Amino acid sequence: MDIAALIKVAAVSLEATGILVIAIGAILSTAHGVAGYLRRNATVDLYAAYRRQLSRAILLGLEFLVAADIIRTVAIEPTFTSVGILGAIVAIRTFLSFTLEVEVSGRWPWSRPGQEQPKEEARQGVPPDPRGAPLEGPREGRPCRPE
Template identity: 55%
Template sequence: MEFGTAITRVGEIIDILGVVAIVVGVLYSLIDAAVRRLRRTGPVYARFRRTLGRGILIGLELLVAADIIRTVAVTPTIESVTVLALIVIIRTFLSWSLEVEISGRWPWQKARAGDGGEDASAPTGPEAERV
């Protein structure tokens, strides 16, 4: 098997993983929402949107990676790179939009205390000065 064919196959596998990630994210979100609704535990709609958005984000990241692998490694023509650039721009915009929907802030902004972000566990106020 030649290099170009192998890379194309790898790109196709990552494409499939991206689609599977989106499908699994949708199914998980639906099942989670149904269970939460039946048990009447916690916010159903907000959590559904958050988990669905995360599944879509993971899938988009994998699809972009597959496009990059196939375009750069197999057919690096100016036309294919231009198409790749447009695809990446569109998918990046979608990813940022989903991130804003999920977390309520842009990806480059620091998380606010209590919003569930990575920085939410960092001490604030007087505790932060002692650390």
């Protein structure tokens, strides 16, 4: 078997793996969602959990599909047209991955885990009350400490 045939087999294998990951992830996510619905598990937001699980499967499957496209385009048919098409495909799949990652994690990829957005009190230079009391005062909406 020559190198071109091995590369084609690798690309097809990666594509099949990506498709299987997405399909199996969709099936498992749906099964988990239906099971949670039948149990009437009210402590979990079933829709959000279903979307998170499905998004993770799609993200993983997209990674395999992008790898297959890169192998096929660069190793087998390195023409300007195929590289341009690869660039468009990778850009679209990267955008999808980016938006799904934001959907799954609930934060921007460049922000650190646990990093919160600045609150109104921090922007006004008033430290938050450790007792959790509201900081909004009666005078002109300025922050103040509760008595």
